[in-house]
Amino acid sequence: MALDEELILSIDNLQTHFGVRQIVKAVDGVQLQVRRGETVALVGESGSGKSVTSLSVMRLLSHPGRIVGGSMPFRRTAGDVIDLATASEKEMRRIRGRDIAMIFQEPMTSLNPLLTVGDQIGEMIALHYPVSKSEARRRAKEMLEHVEIPGAASRLDNYPHEMSGGMRQRVMIALALACEPALLIADEPTTALDVTIQAQILDLLRRLQESNGMSVLFVTHNLGVVAEIAHSVAVMYAGRIVEQAPVGDLFAQPSHPYTRGLMACVPNAALHRSSDGERHRMTPIPGDVPNLVSPPSGCAFHPRCSYAVAQCTTEPPSLAIVGDRHLSRCWRSNEV
Numbered sequence: 559m560a561l562d563e564e565l566i567l568s569i570d571n572l573q574t575h576f577g578v579r580q581i582v583k584a585v586d587g588v589q590l591q592v593r594r595g596e597t598v599a600l601v602g603e604s605g606s607g608k609s610v611t612s613l614s615v616m617r618l619l620s621h622p623g624r625i626v627g628g629s630m631p632f633r634r635t636a637g638d639v640i641d642l643a644t645a646s647e648k649e650m651r652r653i654r655g656r657d658i659a660m661i662f663q664e665p666m667t668s669l670n671p672l673l674t675v676g677d678q679i680g681e682m683i684a685l686h687y688p689v690s691k692s693e694a695r696r697r698a699k700e701m702l703e704h705v706e707i708p709g710a711a712s713r714l715d716n717y718p719h720e721m722s723g724g725m726r727q728r729v730m731i732a733l734a735l736a737c738e739p740a741l742l743i744a745d746e747p748t749t750a751l752d753v754t755i756q757a758q759i760l761d762l763l764r765r766l767q768e769s770n771g772m773s774v775l776f777v778t779h780n781l782g783v784v785a786e787i788a789h790s791v792a793v794m795y796a797g798r799i800v801e802q803a804p805v806g807d808l809f810a811q812p813s814h815p816y817t818r819g820l821m822a823c824v825p826n827a828a829l830h831r832s833s834d835g836e837r838h839r840m841t842p843i844p845g846d847v848p849n850l851v852s853p854p855s856g857c858a859f860h861p862r863c864s865y866a867v868a869q870c871t872t873e874p875p876s877l878a879i880v881g882d883r884h885l886s887r888c889w890r891s892n893e894v
């Protein structure tokens with residue numbers, strides 16, 4: 559399976575559905591590329607399919623979710639390329655934790671309450687590398703130092719419940735990075751934290767990404783976080799990517815009316831100050847995200863879009879090039 563040299567992951571026309579009689583098309587033809595050493599933010603309103611996309615990459619969909627189409631060529635640390643859409647469960651067990659790791663909003667999703675943090679990180683290392691128990695423990699301590707946990711040596715014997723929320727988040731990151739994955743998937747990892755701790759964790763993730771050179775797929779609904787951490791941004795709506803661009807271009811020249819709508823909702827004037835320095839008023843996007851059992855015909859955003867014309871109601875637009883590495887899925891992207 560081929561994959562461009564500069565890419566680590568390409569999600570090509572991924573379709574993930576739920577349900578038997580009523581099919582929920584949670585992911586409906588996602589196209590998304592992650593370059594080596596790049597942080598890609600996946601943004602969109604709740605229910606747009608961000609989590610289902612990232613769980614599809616990890617092949618951790620809960621029943622009755624299933625991948626029904628598409629391919630996901632991924633470059634493993636060893637250098638070979640494997641299709642994550644069709645890899646066997648045995649291959650996926652080797653890939654998870656070793657080549658791709660995931661962190662979540664709630665650290666207890668990843669942490670075992672019954673094991674000390676040292677044992678958990680040590681076990682993860684021992685699962686993927688032939689190391690002695692004492693070597694695994696030594697590396698676990700190094701990982702706690704890496705994520706800047708003070709007094710790492712004494713923290714090894716703590717249980718997760720003995721730590722604060724921010725420290726647990728750091729332990730989860732240490733666990734995820736223990737085997738030096740080539741790709742980290744982060745699903746809203748800072749959403750539950752207070753603003754100061756959130757800033758510290760984002761800063762830590764950014765520095766770890768730079769020093770490890772890993773790629774990151776960062777799922778968030780927060781455009782302020784995107785501006786902090788991402789190199790490139792993919793905007794998702796109703797199970798599809800509607801725009802992808804380098805972060806600076808996306809904020810300077812959002813092309814898709816949905817992206818513009820999302821930006822107009824952000825209470826951070828710095829993100830959307832017009833050229834004459836005036837602040838835009840915050841205006842929520844009217845209407846609701848569509849029902850994914852029977853999404854609107856044509857462009858799924860058309861019922862909420864003030865630019866929609868007749869063509870938008872009948873013909874689904876494809877992702878088209880609108881600038882350098884800038885793609886947009888809109889019939890009117892030249893006019894908005």
Ligand SMILES: Nc1ncnc2c1ncn2[C@@H]1O[C@H](COP(=O)(O)OP(=O)(O)OP(=O)(O)O)[C@@H](O)[C@H]1O
Binds near residue numbers: 582
């Ligand atoms: N287990 C499931 N069974 C049926 N439908 C599901 C299931 N999990 C997710 N979905 C549906 O898939 C769609 C996409 O959900 P997803 O969680 O990926 O959205 P999201 O963009 O990550 O939202 P949020 O920001 O709230 O996490 C939603 O319509 C949701 O109802």
